[in-house]
Amino acid sequence: MKRLLPAIFLCAALNGFAQQTPFEKSGKTATATYAEAIQHYRNLSENYPQARLLDYGMTDFGKPLQLLVLSKDKVFDPVLLRKSNKRILLINNGIHPGEPEGIDACMMLARDLLQKKQLPQDVVICIIPIYNIDGAFNRSGTSRANQEGPVAYGFRGNSKNYDLNRDFIKTDSRNSAAFQQIFNIWQPEIFVDTHTSNGADYSYTMTLIPTQKDKLQSELSNYLTETMVPSLYDKMKIKGYEMTPYVNSVEETPDQGITGFLESPRYSTGYTTLHNTIGFMPETHMLKAYDKRVDATYKLLQSYIDIVQRDAKLIGENKKKADAAVALQQEFPIIWTLDKTKESSIVFKGYTAKYKPSEVSGLPRLYYDRAAPYTKEIKYWNTFAPSLTVQKPIAYIIPQAWTKVIELLKLNRVKIQQLAKDTTIPVEMYQISDYKTSTRPYEGHYIHNAVQINPIKQDLLFYAGDYVVYVNQPVNRYIVETLEPQAMDSFFNWNFFDSILGMKEHFSAYVFEDTAAELLKNDPTLKAKLEQEKLAKPELLKNAEAQLDFIYKNSVYYEKTYLRYPIGRLQVAQQLNLK
Template sequence: MSRSLLCLAIVAALTVPGQAQQTAPPAPQPQPPKPTSQLDSLRTVAESSDYRTTSTYAEVLGFMTIVDNASPNIRVISYGTTYEGRMMPLAVVGTGLKDASAASVKASGKLRVHIQGNIHAGEVEGKEAAQVLLREFAQGKHADWLETMVFLITPIFNADGNERFSLTNRGVQNGPINGQGTRANGQNININRDFMKLETPEGRAFAKLWNDYDPYVGMDLHTSDGSTHGYHLTYSPPLNPNTNAGIMSIMKDEWFPFVTKAIREKYKWETYYYGNASHPGGGRGGRGGGQGAPATPPAAQPQAPAAPAGPRAWGTFEHVPRFHNNYVGMRNRFALLSEAYAYATFKDRILATNHFIEEAMNFAHQNVAKIRTAVGSADREALAGKTHATRAQIRNGAMIEILMGEVEDEKNPINGRNMNRRKDVIKPEQMTDRLWFEPTTTETVPTEYYIPASATKALELLRAHGVQMRKTTVATKGLEQFAITANTQRAATNSIDTGSHGLRSLDGAWAATDVAAPVGSFAVAMNQRLARLAFYLLEPKSDDGLTAWNYLDDVLGVEGAKAYPILRRR
């Protein structure tokens, strides 16, 4: 199965996008295993170009074909189709699997880990590092990991953006000097703001992959062109304050400290939580952080408190689950975001990304039981009656030591433009910790929500996320209704982060009502595995839910709308 899909992939890569799926694949040819010598001489495009160039889509598929053919433990299949019709390749890496299906992977009983590269196709280090990792698996390395884990590796998530090569896509990033792809996908949407609204086929494919394979761990690999700091790589766990506390404590107290210590001891490189230094002199040498400051703040976002005068602050990005790491946390799973440092050399950035993956997976291998237990207890946590955030802001914490750095100018020899080049300088500085969020508005989690059958767009989105629903057979009374006191819509800016949306924001309050949910409504119980995510989608004040993304505008977009159309039971 994997061979024929790869043939299809090659056809897809070489034909006009959009027509690829209509092209019949050639009959699969039996292929003998590649001799070991070919695998040993297999190089990524980055390696073979002396780190001047990153791989095209076709080159990634070619590389994946070779490792698939060379190793019985690697199976490459498709997990979706991009906006422009490119097959999205997934390498399933595991021992003793019958095939690459979700059923076989789950039947293995091993810890499932998803490693994703290239969500932002100007940030190609994850794509290159994932290929290095696949070659290492094909060469028989990491055999210990395969005793406890199965890997789902998607090196080139934003394949369409990858093909829009330009030398100017990444500002003053230090190469690759022959250019790289774009931040947005083929629809001009930032996939790393799409995890709640799911408007991209790539985001939809991700949600299906996660519903089918249900990984315990998700890694999302980026490159940051923000502050000139002293780290080779920065990282982040989920940031939403509603994330399960057990998952957060393992990430903050054990997993990231383990990775930082191991990379320091083995490679003498520093790593820390992702952030940018506040001005003055914040040293933002690029166009903004790798996670990117939003073009417009999310609707319903109260003004965050200003950083205190005096010392600078080290501030992270956003808490909203439209970002990969926050979304994965909302699904009760472990998320590790990485940001290679854009002003280190391309070679060092790929190395740093591989080191990060390797040490993170060493921890996972040693802590399989702990990770599995934490996920299980997060899934079983009873949320009803608890207080959860519907909006949040960064809180000012204690002082922390941040390692700042310096850069110097370097000319790109291809086009003469200026790039930043990391200098081997580390300047410790005490800064205010602005890495974590606190709620600004909260709600008590109910036991059940009731969605009218007429809210077809909302229902379809909930199904795509994997939220379980039950169609009611009797009219349901004894519920609460949300009375609207303020209903505002931000003007659409057509940025890649929000697309054509004008984000909507509601204020008001829930109160007991005589209104019944009619027969045929869809009930969403809050004792299901995805309750945490469902709450953030369904609560009317949520800054990243159905209201914000206009999924209920049939009702809420009407002048004088008095009540939120979804009811709930306390």
């Protein structure tokens, strides 16, 4: 027996080392590769019945997006878990693989929770090991020029060079579709997306972006601001990592104040807000040592688990109330702006900003003097007010030709029905009267903004198979904020409907001259409108083409679908023949 003891201890030691992560084995200087991360989770899944590694949809890189689920009761069916009143905490890592703290922290955290038998009773923890698998393979130690470590890491863009944290509405990547599949199957109450910051230098290792409080449903917002965020700050301070809000400076340095971050639905936490999920984007500071950044992330994730377990019942009740309220909500904000009149202050621990001659240009350059730290109050603006709201219709009617729109609505748990036969329906249609378009591409799109609409009531023929989406659902915000063209990240603004912005027919002036003359002769109202237009715009008197164009656009020959947003708004309840 005595001879066996050393062998047993040796095996135990080797087994413990085998469960160490690449980060730990490297002396806390390296981050795991994709293969190492997946193998780590596969080992956990094979050795612990409370862990399971699941495959979901394919990414642009040809590999499935994977999810590690930690369930103390060994139940891995999200429907059963919801029935048993479990909370779901979803942690997303590596959306920007050059910001890998969450990758390494979650590997250790999952192992420790399993080894030490510390899984929470009422919380199921779901971890996406690396979301941007594509970028994780594009590995170097130089793409993050302003960052201290690790020795090598992945790249921000994916295989299509998309920043995936701008892709949650347009869904140009298969990664985004796979994420939305995971999100809508598991329906987490709390979501955390781990990141590393850029920007000013200051003393904090961890900064925090919660879901923007004024965009979140009120029941959830109250809990977030009054309970959850203060608890996170308190716990992290006790653990040695005092936090501050994400440093979004109004000027070059934080000294003049910082603002909250308005995450529109293109971002992960903006997307989760549309589903009444409280989201967080923790951002460690790029200039702090990598081991400290990982440790801070580990301790923050621990804090989330503790708080969600502590408040499990309340979080569940709040989510149900929020879903019920949104299903009945009539008016929806679709654009928000920062209210600079609502100012508060926070205590901020920074480094004094100074200037000295640049060794490159000889001109003054900014630097932060770490030998001159300060603690002082700075201004903080974190109130966003709705600047545009809409009344929801009873339903949206979507022609079946717009397949990507339908696919995304279905992916996001929107209940959709179809017309059983061709039907003429009185609807409100939007005529796009003006819009601006970016002059340079952004994430593969020339996105629109400042959209102006002219609502017109029309009786339109819709066809068997066209889709009807009633706006009486818990996911109403996703419905409204994607289908209303003026919304910040609407499908319209992301170019889903650009084909309506171009005319398909026009006229040849020499032929239409005779037609126009006949129209004026037979339609006194049209003739009067033209005369009024000439009075209002005297330049028309010398522009024959413009006068013809005015007549054309006010005649039966004008293309009715030009600039007409193709989705109808059902305003008056009526019985529709549905499949």
